[in-house]
Amino acid sequence: MNESAKKYCENCLSKQIIIHAETINKIIEQCLIEFPSTNTQQLKEYLHQYCQEKAFRNSRANIGEKSSATDEEINIAIERSAMCYPTIDKKQLHIELLKLYNVRQEEYKMLFDNERNTPWLLDFKANHQNSDWKFWNRYITYLQNSKNFAPKVINEIDRLTDDILDKLYDPTIHNVKGIDKKGLVVGQVQSGKTANYTGLICKAADAGFNLIIVLAGMHNNLRSQTQHRLDEDFLGFDTAHERAWQTNGTNRIGVGVLDNNNTAISITTIKSDFKKSLADSLGISFDIQTPLLLVVKKNTTVLKRLNTWLLSQTQEINGEKRITNKSLLIIDDEADNASINTKKPMKHQQQSMDGYEKSPDISIASVMLVTQPPHLPTSLFHLTKMIYSREILL
Structure with missing residues (x-):
């Protein structure tokens, strides 16, 4: 997909506080005027994924950098992110956050003189x-x-x-x-x-x-x-x-x-x-x-x-x-x-x-x-x- 088209759309999205489906469609229309050879479906999928990743980062910032989080904390963070990104897949976001905050890692051991x-x-x-x-x-x-x-x-x-x-x-x-x-x-x-x-x-x-x-x-x-x-x-x-x-x-x-x-x-x-x-x-x-x-x-x-x-x-x-x-x-x-x-x-x-x-x-x-x-x-x-x-x- 055209990298210039992607950057153009990202720049437009960065100026938006709330990104509805209508907002994404309007930005795609503007992008096609600037870059008419862009594949519309690929661009739409990319922008939805872009919003999903932004919501993931926002949710992570809301939960904070700690080793574990409760379901309630994760759900609250997702709802807050969904206010800015209404088009996100909440279920998939919940799965990704569960993976992040429920990591089991064994303690390492050291032997030294x-x-x-x-x-x-x-x-x-x-x-x-x-x-x-x-x-x-x-x-x-x-x-x-x-x-x-x-x-x-x-x-x-x-x-x-x-x-x-x-x-x-x-x-x-x-x-x-x-x-x-x-x-x-x-x-x-x-x-x-x-x-x-x-x-x-x-x-x-x-x-x-x-x-x-x-x-x-x-x-x-x-x-x-x-x-x-x-x-x-x-x-x-x-x-x-x-x-x-x-x-x-x-x-x-x-x-x-x-x-x-x-x-x-x-x-x-x-x-x-x-x-x-x-x-x-x-x-x-x-x-x-x-x-x-x-x-x-x-x-x-x-x-x-x-x-x-x-x-x-x-x-x-x-x-x-x-x-x-x-x-x-x-x-x-x-x-x-x-x-x-x-x-x-x-x-x-x-x-x-x-x-x-x-x-x-x-x-x-x-x-x-x-x-x-x-x-x-x-x-x-x-x-x-x-x-x-x-x-x-x-």
Whole structure:
């Protein structure tokens, strides 16, 4: 259907306080004068759906952001919305609101070593205003308004990502050698793992992690799919057309439609995995504090290229190649047969690594995601060694 016709009708509807069927028909008549080739039936269905979605959001605003609501509260909210949108399907709206406010979610559990954990997030939050969490605030607004996530689900994502972030390390700590925190997240199939780690990326970027690498499967289609999801939910622009936020950009998608004040840079794109030429073509300094995102395959050639590029950004300090101006978060978004094997390498495996130049020393936090039940893979040991010199995933 003609997008210009849709926007024309939406603009007309936005000026109306009460939208009756007659109002919709009149707007369609006006639209057909401006866009005579528009399919009348499709446009009518679209506008009725538009009113249904507006009534849903109004009802949600009336009920409030809480984990559950009674039938009476839902019915009152629907009646109030119907005053402005008399054409809505009340029964369908009631079903959708019941789904939203009657979500059952099991409590997550965490196991961690107290000796290796120094909580820092509470103090960090005390010294920063809520408005400082720009990526996170934009993301939860998107989940609420565009994805229609239930309040309870958003609250659980908030709690879980806070707990994971607190188990990593304070990214604002500088000149500390060899920080290395690691973790494993286990979840059911289609349980929202991507939504959770995207929330973690948003919070991590707000807190100061400024180099984020996502290991996204072994195949191009899976990598592109993950890149597209992060384009929508974290970057806010389509990397098929641009890799840095443009103030006057026309490729805003996902969170970028809601808020265009956040900036992050993607070195990879939907079409292309990591290449040095791709990074160089951006024309930016590696020292920039703006978060840098890379979504890469678990492939030896790609990871070797990435390692070489990282080595080119190092400084030699006391005989060691180090990157001191970056806090690195690595997320392996699926435990598969190319995930990291943390068993101590056999002698012949260690010898096979002699051909690779040692990776730079850089503070690391990492999270590995696995679908339940967790089958820890016997995978290629040397994949991770090409990025960093420590085994970092459980």
